[in-house]
Amino acid sequence: MLDFFRNLDRRWIFLLMGLSVAVPILLQWQFPETPSALSQAVFDEVEALNEGDRVLFAFDFDPGSEGELGPMATSWVRHCCEKKLKMYFMSLWPVGQQMITDNIKRVIEADFPHLVYGEDYVNLGYKAGNEGVIKVIISDLRQLYTTDAEGTATDNIPMMEGIDSIKKMDLLVNISAGYPGTKEWVQFAVTRYPDDIRMVAGCTGVQAPLLYPYIPEQLPGLLAAIKGAAEYEKLVMDKYGGENPDAKYFEGKRRMGPQLVAHMLMILLIIVGNIIFFVDRKRGKRS
Amino acid sequence: MKRNVPLMVAIIAGYVMILAYFSPYTEGWGEKVMVWFDILAAIAFVLGGGNLLKVHLKKVSDRQAGWAYSVITVVAFLVMLIVGLGKIGVHPHEKYAHMAWSGNFSAIGSPFWWLYEYTFKPLQATIFAMLAFYVASAAFRAFRAKNFEAILLLGTAFIILLGRTAAGPYITGWFPDWIEGLEADKLSTYIMEVFNTAGNRAIMIGIALGTASVSLKILLGVDRSYLGSGEE
Amino acid sequence: MNRENLIWVVLFVIGGAILLGRAMLSxxxxxxxxxxxxxxxxxxxxxxxxxxxxxxxxxxxxxxxxxxxxxxxxxxxxxxxxxxxxxxxxxxxxxxxxxxxxxxxxxxxxxxxSRSVGIWFAAFMTLFVLTFLIKDNPFYKVAESIFIGISAAYWMVVGFWSTVTPNLIGKLSPDLVRGWAMPGLSRDEPVELMYLIPLGLGAMLLWRLSPKGGWIARWPMAFIIGVFCGLRLITFLHADFLTQIRNGIVPLWVTDTAGAFDFWESLRNVFLIVGVLSCLVYFFFSFEHKGIVGKTAKLGIWFMMITFGAAFGYTVMGRIALLAIRLEFLFDDWLWLIDPTNKRVEAVVSMLGLF
Known part of the structure; x- marks a missing residue:
């Protein structure tokens, strides 16, 4: 038995991992979520805004991390739509502009068709330069954003009136998959202008532990990976979901099903691996 | 000319950025330099694409091993480039219907969008998803409680894996009040907020000092390795 | 054909037959x-x-x-x-x-x-990449080659239309850009000849592609490195050094709102400070790690191990979510085995019923 595990072909482990994710998806297992303090803090930051306040969304992610970050982006946009906030979308990632378009289609155009482009939301699109972009738009937005993503001059967009820099935003929401992302926004925007810029973020699991030192002084709220997304989703939908909420707003919760089973598998694999290790060590000592 | 001018360029650009940080009078200089930097970053994409083309065309012309895959890369590159730069299949902007080039290059339904949606997106997402399999294999083969340090690492990973799903509260939710702080979800939060924060804060401070010293070495002209050997 | 290959061929044939049957006969x-x-x-x-x-x-x-x-x-x-x-x-x-x-x-x-073909193509691309788990094979290599080509071109196209056109050509010749690709560009946009500098630096950067005169690209490279250094020198010291020290200055004797001593909060702050200091001692290699320094450094290692354990846990979490979205795509958009977002209420059959 032990020999079997000792010489186990890694493809069996791959198969187990595949099944641990596939089966809960096929059987659509879902589990209850209890929001953590950090997710609650993110929710409270958005809740504290008033109708017409400005929110800058920086969608710094791509399809490679959409599994983790897509659900929180959807919930965030929905939350801001419900709060009747003015939404400004931008991205530091080339593919981020597709993420913006997807979210505008999925949430705003589908469920809030009364919102007007240019008056209630605007897609400023992507600019190259990573943190260099933040450095410029923090003091002069129009140096780089002469037009929106559709090519309309920013001067001719009603909701851009009076916006000369992102310091005019009431809240900055960054959804980040790596570099450039939350770390750069904290470094170049929040730390530089702590009195003018307030930011909350959502990030991948890989980044989350690295961002904790910024909490809460430089980053009052953080949605960490898919778990954070599921928690925030619950908070938003509990308050704004209505009686028959659309299933697309429960993507995070849905994805926590395979997450639980796969986590258990990981724990099991580590335990089995260590049993083999200890048995071998004992045998080695005896011999 | 080949080494001194670039050295001066780097030093001047660096000091402009530093000055711009401290004085409102020089802030505008910093902005201008940053905009140029951002434009260069966009041009660097062209360099990346050109380099890719160069490497793979050479592989094809030399008939190196796997040259057929290079042909696929080159074809994929050129097709994507042509449909994207040429805005092929893109309708004009509604307000400027007489201008064929006025539409958005990635408009839904265009060939560029199709290639993104059905090729780029699944490929990139799946390549990242593959890591789930390898992390499982690595956990089985490499995670051994060999000593106290390894036990700490493993134990923390266990608590986080448990505490960040519904399994944590389910398995440890029965703990009596006086040790409720040890329930997996609460413990994982505590670990993240205290131990992880402390460890990462120290790493952050270390990296900050390292970055500052490397930057200083370059701006003071001590480190000139980026200028190359000087032969070419 | 050896036994392993035979098994794979049989599996592929069975899989293909089920797919065809489900697609055409159901x-x-x-x-x-x-x-x-x-x-x-x-x-x-x-x-x-x-x-x-x-x-x-x-x-x-x-x-x-x-x-x-x-x-x-x-x-x-x-x-x-x-x-x-x-x-x-x-x-x-x-x-x-x-x-x-x-x-x-x-x-x-x-x-x-066209979009149905797209879904099938995306599904096969997904499967091609996943075949790497069995072993390296031509299907994976094809998918990889396509991805490399497509992504490089994607970034080029996005860089050109989103930054080069409005922020470089649009600055040097706003009329040209307005009359060609961005009619919405403001008529007040002035010609800014200063932008000849990034244009020149950009051209020099592209010189790297030329077999000769590689040193020409050093100018823009030096510019990029210089800007980066100036930018990062200050920002890292501000956000990640000074501010982190400030964030780390917390009271060791914490009292609650009623003025009573809060043991747990105090302990938490003690852990935070001791953790940061001991890790920093571990990073400090100018002293030999002996005696009190060695013991403190050892404590620092323990903190680091907990930090790495947490990072591992979160990394696993992220990777699984990425796999989940790909499998959801295969089961939902392609195979129609599940319908979590009610896209086709009437068409979905039981997940076990293949036909």
Whole structure:
């Protein structure tokens, strides 16, 4: 038995991992979520805004991390739509502009068709330069954003009136998959202008532990990976979901099903691996 | 000319950025330099694409091993480039219907969008998803409680894996009040907020000092390795 | 053919047969995409009151309905003044079926061949990449080669249209950009010859592609490195050094709102400070790690191990979510085994019922 595990072909482990994710998806297992303090803090930051306040969304992610970050982006946009906030979308990632378009289609155009482009939301699109972009738009937005993503001059967009820099935003929401992302926004925007810029973020699991030192002084709220997304989703939908909420707003919760089973598998694999290790060590000592 | 001018360029650009940080009078200089930097970053994409083309065309012309895959890369590159730069299949902007080039290059339904949606997106997402399999294999083969340090690492990973799903509260939710702080979800939060924060804060401070010293070495002209050997 | 290859061939044949059967023989099929046709009917107008000397850029277009309201005889207009085209928004099978139930001849909601082919292509690309788990193989290499080519071109195209066009060409020659690709660009945009500098640096950067004169690219590279150093020197010291020290200054004796000693909060702060200091001692290699320094460094290692354990846990979490979305795509959009977002309520069968 032990020999079997000792010489186990890694493809069996791959198969187990595949099944641990596939089966809960096929059987659509879902589990209850209890929001953590950090997710609650993110929710409270958005809740504290008033109708017409400005929110800058920086969608710094791509399809490679959409599994983790897509659900929180959807919930965030929905939350801001419900709060009747003015939404400004931008991205530091080339593919981020597709993420913006997807979210505008999925949430705003589908469920809030009364919102007007240019008056209630605007897609400023992507600019190259990573943190260099933040450095410029923090003091002069129009140096780089002469037009929106559709090519309309920013001067001719009603909701851009009076916006000369992102310091005019009431809240900055960054959804980040790596570099450039939350770390750069904290470094170049929040730390530089702590009195003018307030930011909350959502990030991948890989980044989350690295961002904790910024909490809460430089980053009052953080949605960490898919778990954070599921928690925030619950908070938003509990308050704004209505009686028959659309299933697309429960993507995070849905994805926590395979997450639980796969986590258990990981724990099991580590335990089995260590049993083999200890048995071998004992045998080695005896011999 | 080949080494001194670039050295001066780097030093001047660096000091402009530093000055711009401290004085409102020089802030505008910093902005201008940053905009140029951002434009260069966009041009660097062209360099990346050109380099890719160069490497793979050479592989094809030399008939190196796997040259057929290079042909696929080159074809994929050129097709994507042509449909994207040429805005092929893109309708004009509604307000400027007489201008064929006025539409958005990635408009839904265009060939560029199709290639993104059905090729780029699944490929990139799946390549990242593959890591789930390898992390499982690595956990089985490499995670051994060999000593106290390894036990700490493993134990923390266990608590986080448990505490960040519904399994944590389910398995440890029965703990009596006086040790409720040890329930997996609460413990994982505590670990993240205290131990992880402390460890990462120290790493952050270390990296900050390292970055500052490397930057200083370059701006003071001590480190000139980026200028190359000087032969070419 | 050896035994292993035979097993794989048999598995592929069985899988292919099930797929074909499900796609062609079942009533509902699978992997089909639907779209909603949206007609665009635009009429050309000009605004002489605003711009007396009308040129191409002053022309704007309004919808045909608006034009009719303004009394314009839309049908009498020529091709230059009246343009029509159709765009196709993504739609669901549920919406398509609902429309067909009302009017079987409707054409607003349609089956989309190109996007259905896209779903199948994306599914096969996903599977091609996953085959690497078995072993390296030509399918994976094909997918990888396509990805490399597509992604490099994607970044180039995005960089060109989003930054180079408006922020470089648009600064040097706003009229050219306005008359070509961005008619919405402000008419007040001045010509800024300063942008010849990034243009020149950009051209020098591209010189790297040339077999000779590689040193020319050193100028822009030096510019990029210099800017980066200046930027990071200050920012890292500010955000990640000074501010972290400030964030780390917390009271070791914490009292609650009533003024009573809060043991747990105090302990938490003690851990935070001791953790940071001991880790920093571990990073400090100017002293030999012996005696009190060695013991403190050892404590630092323990903190680091906990930190790495947490990082591992979170990394696992992230990777699994990425796998989940790919499998969801295969089961939902392609195979139609599940329907979590109610895209095709009537078509989904039990997940065990393959036909």
């Amino acid at each position: 009533e509902h099929g699978m992997g089909k995409a639907y779209v909603k046709a949206v007609e665009k009917d635009r009429v050309r107008t000009s605004e002489p009151a605003v711009y007396p000397n009308e040129d191409e850029q002053d022309i704007t277009w309004i919808s045909a309905d608006e034009a009719r309201e303004q009394g314009i005889d839309v049908e009498a207009l020529g091709d230059d003044d009246h343009k029509q085209w159709t765009i196709y928004d993504p739609a669901t099978l549920t919406a398509y079926q609902a429309e067909m139930a009302v009017d079987p001849n409707q054409t607003t909601y349609q089956f989309s061949l």
